[in-house]
């Protein structure tokens with residue numbers, strides 16, 4: 791597949807992925823395309839068939855719903871010459887490693903579980919139950935993400951501007967490598 795190398799952005803819920811992606815969209819026009827891992831609750835049977843046929847680069851079940859990123863959604867972004875950013879769960883990261891997508895793997899991590907909890911509470915989007923589920927998933931994510939070889943880059947989102955600077959540096963490096971290959 792021609793086009794820029796995709797970027798996988800992962801990390802626990804509340805680590806700051808959406809915030810950082812919004813900053814990228816604000817500052818870079820026509821550089822990035824986003825491929826989100828979608829829940830297909832309306833037609834799970836059809837989705838499962840497509841997964842079995844290998845039409846998804848990653849899929850996962852979370853809270854009883856099937857989530858997945860189709861190959862075609864990434865190819866569409868790539869064909870436009872955009873760097874495709876995939877926002878996926880840690881399980882999805884493992885699935886992508888089994889494919890030939892060859893993205894750069896970036897993990898966004900909170901400074902600590904306590905700070906993550908505070909951010910999720912302040913965000914006001916969770917019930918106590920969903921908050922506890924997210925914190926439990928975050929503990930697993932934080933442990934797995936620190937294993938060697940899982941991610942190319944791990945960014946601790948303590949100070950937002952500093953985390954954003956690091957993310958930009960990584961993405962610029964990816965784009966520059968692409969330019970060298972093109973020359």
Ligand SMILES: Nc1ncnc2c1ncn2[C@@H]1O[C@H](COP(=O)(O)OP(=O)(O)OP(=O)(O)O)[C@@H](O)[C@H]1O
Nearest residue numbers: 802803804805806807808809909913947948949950
């Ligand atoms: N560095 C930071 N310092 C303080 N607050 C932050 C920082 N980064 C993000 N936040 C806040 O933390 C909350 C969670 O961030 P965000 O929604 O971007 O996380 P997320 O990883 O996209 O979560 P989800 O996977 O659930 O969508 C938001 O309210 C955001 O404003």
